[in-house]
Amino acid sequence: MAHTVFHKADTRGHANHGWLDSHHTFSFASYYNPERMNFGALRVLNDDIVSGGMGFGTHPHDNMEIISIPLEGDLEHQDSMGNVAVIKKGDIQAMSAGTGIYHSEKNKHENERVKFLQIWIYPDRKNVEPRYDQLTLNLQDRHNRLQQILSPSKDDDGIWIYQQAWFHMGKFDAGVSTQYNLKGGANSGVYAFVLNGKININGQELNTRDGFGVWHTDQLNITAESDAEFLLMEVPMKF
The missing domain is CATH 2.60.120.10 (Jelly Rolls)
Incomplete structure (x- = not known):
């Protein structure tokens, strides 16, 4: 028999930092709900809005698969592997953090907001060589x-x-x-x-x-x- 879990939109965690308005489906940062730690290997599903010209400063990750799906605007990415890229609606970006990476994400434009989904998946192996990839979809x-x-x-x-x-x-x-x-x-x-x-x-x-x-x-x-x-x-x- 199928098992299910239902999360209404207004039951998600919420953090508004001014420059960042974020809703968390699963426990993240200051939002902690022991009944919402993950869905299997899906650890993070953040629904983010970033104000014009603002963004996430350089920060580390390791042993996590990190996927970004832009929904609106242009998000600029830089990382310790030397990648500099812009992702926009229709693109998907993935990073295998593996043994460790640093990266930053910034709204490329001063007068437009960026909306994107940030998704973390537990990997099926640890300490891989970090990698970056992005793809434009039809x-x-x-x-x-x-x-x-x-x-x-x-x-x-x-x-x-x-x-x-x-x-x-x-x-x-x-x-x-x-x-x-x-x-x-x-x-x-x-x-x-x-x-x-x-x-x-x-x-x-x-x-x-x-x-x-x-x-x-x-x-x-x-x-x-x-x-x-x-x-x-x-x-x-x-x-």
């Missing part, structure tokens, strides 16, 4: 279908990370339905996050910024009840 490939944007394989669609994880995004018109078949076997679960609109997954209605986790199942039935955009994150539940 937004049309998610119109009324699921576009794979991340996988464990360099040879598969989307970006890749050191974990048995698959991410898909969909931008569906009202009334469109699809099925998602889990790829990782009995140990996999899927955490769905609605960017905007209303969808129904296996009978659970989700609205904008709601999150819904499902495991002990092999299939999701998804219907857009309005025009909607959403992210599916399949991850190992034990790792």
Whole structure:
């Protein structure tokens, strides 16, 4: 029998630092909820808005897969591997922190805000050589279908990370339905996050910024009840 967890948008942790307005699906920084530490290997899902010209100063990470998905604006990245890049809506960025990296992220523009999702996944191996990757996706490939944007394989669609994880995004018109078949076997679960609109997954209605986790199942039935955009994150539940 399928197991589920439902997180309404307004139950997330919230921190407003002026320059940064952040909602935390799972415990992060000053937000601590022992019932919301992670969903399997999914450790962090932060929904961030960064004011013009502001950003995160240089800070360290290690042994974590860090994924950024920009939703609006241009986010400038620099890191200790020598990478300088700008990511924007339609891009996905991944870093394997491995043995340790330093990086910074800044809103490239003074008069526009940046919105992005910051996602941390526990890796399936430790102390790898740090790596950086980014990819520009074709937004049309998610119109009324699921576009794979991340996988464990360099040879598969989307970006890749050191974990048995698959991410898909969909931008569906009202009334469109699809099925998602889990790829990782009995140990996999899927955490769905609605960017905007209303969808129904296996009978659970989700609205904008709601999150819904499902495991002990092999299939999701998804219907857009309005025009909607959403992210599916399949991850190992034990790792």
